[in-house]
Amino acid sequence: MYSFDHVIERRHTYSVKWDETERFFGVKDVLPMWVADMDFQAPPAVIEAMTKRVEHGVFGYTAIPRSLKEALSEWLTTRHQWTVHPDWMSFSTGVVPALATAIEAFTSPNDRIVVFSPVYPPLFQLVQKNGRELVKCPLRFTEKGYEINWDDLQEKLKGAKMLLLCSPHNPGGRVWTKEELTTLGTMCLEKGVIVVSDEIHADLTLPPFQHTPFASIDEAFANMSVTCVAPTKTFNLAGLQCASIIIPNRSLKKQFDAAQQRQGFFTLNTFAVVGAEAAYRHGGEWLDALLMYIQKNIEMTCSFIDTSIQKLRAVRPEATYLVWIDCRELGITEQQLKQLLLHKGKIAVEMGSKFGEEGRGFIRLNIACTRKTLEDALNRLAVAFEGL
Incomplete structure (x- = not known):
């Protein structure tokens, strides 16, 4: 087909x-x-929806409709067995800008932020460019691929305010298991560390592996986490610049949204809205x-x-x-x-x-x-x- x-x-x-x-x-x-x-x-459904929007010919300010939130919520339920309320969602022009906003919203200059290494470079760069202390936690490279060094992580979390997680992992291609994520979440919860999970590659999990959204494991994890997802890697829509940030904790979401307002974020572009909704509704x-x-x-x-x-x-x-x-x-x-x-x-x-x-x-x-x-x-x- x-x-x-x-x-x-x-x-x-x-x-x-x-x-x-x-x-x-x-x-x-x-x-x-x-x-x-x-x-x-x-x-094809994305191209068709965008073509129809082009033919309309008027490209004024575009609101983010509830229908997009509902489409994403249905997608996450179907693909990842994660029930997400539309009211938990905020939006950004990309996962990288969303990570930067989270760093500004939930940490202060010189705060310690833990990042596994090797990893997608902006996770390092955003910590340093925002004046926070980068705490690297090297992954173990084994015959099976990368694994978390739990003893090292336990030490690195001391005094930390945030952990940036890449799940699935880029560049190693690991799909962290539910057991691994549970251990990680428990350690962060004990030390009061917020987990910001970059899950942009989640939809590209290859059978028979199964991606587990970090926030879906436990209500306590959901309340101390921020999850970033996007249609951009999944459907090859990076040029549309669209990402969704899922924050179940109402207080954390309020802080995140306030940080975006300070940065001047207003809305998504017209084609990001149209393309993302078409992808989530018809791209399976x-x-x-x-x-x-x-x-x-x-x-x-x-x-x-x-x-x-x-x-x-x-x-x-x-x-x-x-x-x-x-x-x-x-x-x-x-x-x-x-x-x-x-x-x-x-x-x-x-x-x-x-x-x-x-x-x-x-x-x-x-x-x-x-x-x-x-x-x-x-x-x-x-x-x-x-x-x-």
Whole structure:
């Protein structure tokens, strides 16, 4: 019913991924497999709804309708078995701005904020740029992927005001289990630490794994947490700039909303509202088809690396379309690794140290593309490391 094999030309569309590669990497003529968006069109229902809105032709100030909140609430119930009241929802132009708002709303300068590492870079950057103390809690890298170091976390939570959680985890692709999240929540609850959970990749959890929203586990967890979700990764709508912030605790929500008002946030843009509601109401079948396609791309990637680039180890993701690859056995520096990829392989990927020092020696590969593009990318990886 849905085909993801059609190659769509994205150059000259102001695409960060395809048009800005030279600015970020300093080279031309490389295949961009870096920033986390997909090379696929949005669901047909989203395109249809937005086309209809364009034909109306008037794009004045747009309210956030209750119907969008109800669509998201139904989506969370159906996909994640989490009952969310529409009144718990606030909105933002993105998860990153929402995280920044949460930091301003719930902490003060020099407060300690705990962040696991390696992780999506803005989680580090927002803490530091807002004058808070960044407390890194390195994850353990095992044969099964990343695990939380509970003893270290217990120490790091002392005196902390907030923990920023990436769930599912980016770049490692871990889907934290309900048991892990319960342990984490219990530790934070005991120490009075607010948990801000970035769950933007939740809908991209791959079968048979099951994402558990942190706030859904226990009422006490819900009352000390802020959850950020968005249709942007799920349906490839990042350019629409839309995120939802779910805060069951009325007092915390009031603080969050007040912080947004101080920043001048007013509403979402017209197409964010229309696109998000259409996606949540009609995007389920498309997403199921997408996840099957991504699964096969992951299989293709891991199999190729296992057989053709044996010094590399691909960490099979439990969620996301991002493959975290361990290159440390090559025995070269990250700078040498980058040079081989860009100048010999002619491919642009995210370097591991961007996600924290603990990520040095790894690369992150975006496999949300057509099979034809992925085959090209994998061959470029092989060329980059040929002879090592």
